[in-house]
Amino acid sequence: MPTESLPAPVNPPARRPRIAGVGRVLVVIYAILALGAFGRSLVQIIQQFDQAPLAYTLSAVSAFVYIVATVALVARGAVWYRVAWITISFEMVGVLVVGTLSVVAPELFAHASVWSYYGVGYLFIPLVLPVLGMIWLSRKRPTTNPESAQ
């Protein structure tokens, strides 16, 4: 890729974490959602995987993606920054696609997943969070001087 121009691990001596200020709240909400999605998918897979393999596999995948996104938001460096973009975009697409499918083809997603009905079971947080995450990321690119971050 042509955008590999900057050396990733070069951080200013301060080693200030990318996440400061209100972004920390974002990370905590991500962590809570990751915990919730993980817990639910664990229960679903242990107890009733054969009832709805598609929905439950999706639950597990989404849980995994939320966990990775949480880590990526906290971690420093250009690679993690890219991982954060990928996982958060995946969540955005996931909640939109699965949310729409659960409305138009409910037989596919009769069993709840985090993203069913645009995340209504999670107070629509799965719908709002990726947007906030993207806004946050676009304001905090590691290419700009991290010293000015706050």
Place this chain on the structure above:
Amino acid sequence: MIEWFSYAQIAVAVLAGVFCLVVGFSGRIPNDYTLGATALVEVLLVIQFIVALLAPAFGNDARGDVLEFYVYAVSALLLPAAAVFWALIDRTKWSTVILGVACLAIAVMVFRMNEIWLIQNV
């Protein structure tokens, strides 16, 4: 679970959550009041956990999925503890906001636990 106790617990968690959010957004770092409110939420969770462990021995069985209930219960126990831990390390106003977010998440989780215990599968 004991119904009135869970409702009291949800009320306390909502009050503590709103309180911490207000204090946090007004710019204060975590103090004894916000940490205390979160600690109270945690203590109630511990009591609730013990109640849930003992309740079946007194004929108060969960109607819903016991595994799902305990996944919620254990996650809930971790959450305020983690938020307090965070607040002790990171002394900024955002930690106070985070205490509030954790308390509100607990309110939702206890509501869900209540549903599982009392309503699910009926």
